[in-house]
Amino acid sequence: MKRTKKERQRLLTETIEDNPFVTDEQLASQFGVSVQTIRLDRMELAIPELRERIKDVAAKKYENEVKSLPIDEVIGEIIDIELDSRAISIFDVGAEHVFQRNGIARGHHLFAQANSLAVAVINDELALTVKANVFFVKPVRAGDRVITKAIVRGQHNEKNRTYIDVVSTVNNDTVFKGEFEMYRTKGKGDNHETSN
Amino acid sequence: MKRTKKERQRLLTETIEDNPFVTDEQLASQFGVSVQTIRLDRMELAIPELRERIKDVAAKKYENEVKSLPIDEVIGEIIDIELDSRAISIFDVGAEHVFQRNGIARGHHLFAQANSLAVAVINDELALTVKANVFFVKPVRAGDRVITKAIVRGQHNEKNRTYIDVVSTVNNDTVFKGEFEMYRTKGKGDNHETSN
DNA sequence: CTGGTATTAGTACCAAGTGCTAAAAAAATT
DNA sequence: AATTTTTTTAGCACTTGGTACTAATACCAG
Numbered sequence: 001m002k003r004t005k006k007e008r009q010r011l012l013t014e015t016i017e018d019n020p021f022v023t024d025e026q027l028a029s030q031f032g033v034s035v036q037t038i039r040l041d042r043m044e045l046a047i048p049e050l051r052e053r054i055k056d057v058a059a060k061k062y063e064n065e066v067k068s069l070p071i072d073e074v075i076g077e078i079i080d081i082e083l084d085s086r087a088i089s090i091f092d093v094g095a096e097h098v099f100q101r102n103g104i105a106r107g108h109h110l111f112a113q114a115n116s117l118a119v120a121v122i123n124d125e126l127a128l129t130v131k132a133n134v135f136f137v138k139p140v141r142a143g144d145r146v147i148t149k150a151i152v153r154g155q156h157n158e159k160n161r162t163y164i165d166v167v168s169t170v171n172n173d174t175v176f177k178g179e180f181e182m183y184r185t186k187g188k189g190d191n192h193e194t195s196n
Numbered sequence: 197m198k199r200t201k202k203e204r205q206r207l208l209t210e211t212i213e214d215n216p217f218v219t220d221e222q223l224a225s226q227f228g229v230s231v232q233t234i235r236l237d238r239m240e241l242a243i244p245e246l247r248e249r250i251k252d253v254a255a256k257k258y259e260n261e262v263k264s265l266p267i268d269e270v271i272g273e274i275i276d277i278e279l280d281s282r283a284i285s286i287f288d289v290g291a292e293h294v295f296q297r298n299g300i301a302r303g304h305h306l307f308a309q310a311n312s313l314a315v316a317v318i319n320d321e322l323a324l325t326v327k328a329n330v331f332f333v334k335p336v337r338a339g340d341r342v343i344t345k346a347i348v349r350g351q352h353n354e355k356n357r358t359y360i361d362v363v364s365t366v367n368n369d370t371v372f373k374g375e376f377e378m379y380r381t382k383g384k385g386d387n388h389e390t391s392n
Numbered sequence: 393c394t395g396g397t398a399t400t401a402g403t404a405c406c407a408a409g410t411g412c413t414a415a416a417a418a419a420a421t422t
Numbered sequence: 423a424a425t426t427t428t429t430t431t432a433g434c435a436c437t438t439g440g441t442a443c444t445a446a447t448a449c450c451a452g
Binding site (some may be wrong): 023024025039043049050051052 | 438439440441
């Protein structure tokens with residue numbers, strides 16, 4: 001055998017992670033060991049069998065799809081929300097969100113997270129952005145986890161407006177700030193707690 | 197039992213469609229027929245077995261993940277550009293850009309088009325949005341063709357800033373306006389630190 | 393040489409099927 | 423009613439990609 005068991009198991013985990021569709025047999029021949037060894041490895045590493053792995057992938061998709069009925073419309077994941085008051089979402093910046101040239105996140109993704117959080121925090125069927133003043137304080141990079149907080153600052157009921165302040169941070173550093181003026185159809189009305 | 201074969205097969209297709217994780221055995225007992233009948237039905241309807249179905253779901257998810265990586269550097273298509281002066285892009289709003297509930301385009305798409313046009317018009321390797329004041333004048337709907345014009349209003353060379361006005365229209369109706377303050381490197385050192 | 397870890401082999405068994413044949417049961421046709 | 427056709431059920435062998443378990447080696451160190 002080439003290297004240690006440890007090394008093989010490290011590679012195994014990696015291999016399976018980026019292609020869960022691989023069978024023990026394929027793995028065995030890839031690593032030049034017997035199928036049994038692969039099975040032992042999986043057991044030690046608590047990696048489930050092919051079918052379970054595939055089912056997990058599929059189930060996850062399903063979960064997302066089912067859950068994403070209301071949340072799909074939000075960029076980033078809402079982790080806390082109190083309607084008409086405040087909301088928090090997190091958004092992991094990936095390679096697909098940055099300029100290739102310099103690795104800095106494109107502004108519109110930060111805007112999108114902030115904007116959709118502003119929409120989400122409003123307890124109304126219809127919420128539209130009327131105006132926004134936004135400030136890109138610091139560059140954000142791939143791998144950064146952006147935490148965005150939206151706070152409802154005030155309402156103007158005659159004009160059907162709601163004013164929201166949004167601040168995004170990475171590691172407690174402010175990277176983005178914005179003030180959003182939102183239009184809504186109703187004033188504060190029905191209450192369904194959509195807490196998380 | 198209850199209804200005709202046709203009817204059962206219709207229901208079968210439906211059932212499997214919204215829950216691909218169901219086994220023949222479960223289906224058999226649900227429809228009050230034998231497992232063999234279910235198998236025959238699946239054969240006639242060309243519905244693959246449980247494991248294949250699950251694999252398909254999983255594979256599709258995988259595909260999507262891989263495909264969604266490369267995101268166009270520009271949102272909308274630039275049809276005219278004069279660097280450091282002006283640029284025009286068009287963006288066709290599709291069903292995927294609007295809120296399901298009311299068919300109105302989500303703000304961040306309009307912002308994204310404007311923002312990326314502002315980036316594109318700058319004749320520099322690095323252009324970042326520092327600040328933006330945007331105004332969503334009128335709702336935009338699926339099927340609308342948004343034409344966005346960016347005009348460079350001014351420069352502040354010591355601060356490496358460029359000021360850009362952006363107006364988006366649908367059928368000559370203004371739907372979005374924005375002022376963008378952009379940072380550019382142009383000759384100077386590269387680091388971008390903004391106030392705050 | 394003895395002991396412990398690592399690896400391989402082999403067997404029985406499982407889930408959820410496919411493929412095939414054949415027989416019953418139900419429905420339609422003559 | 424008798425016959426034909428369609429539909430349904432049953433049974434068996436076989437397949438994948440495993441689990442669970444036992445037993446035999448192989449390797450390496452003290």
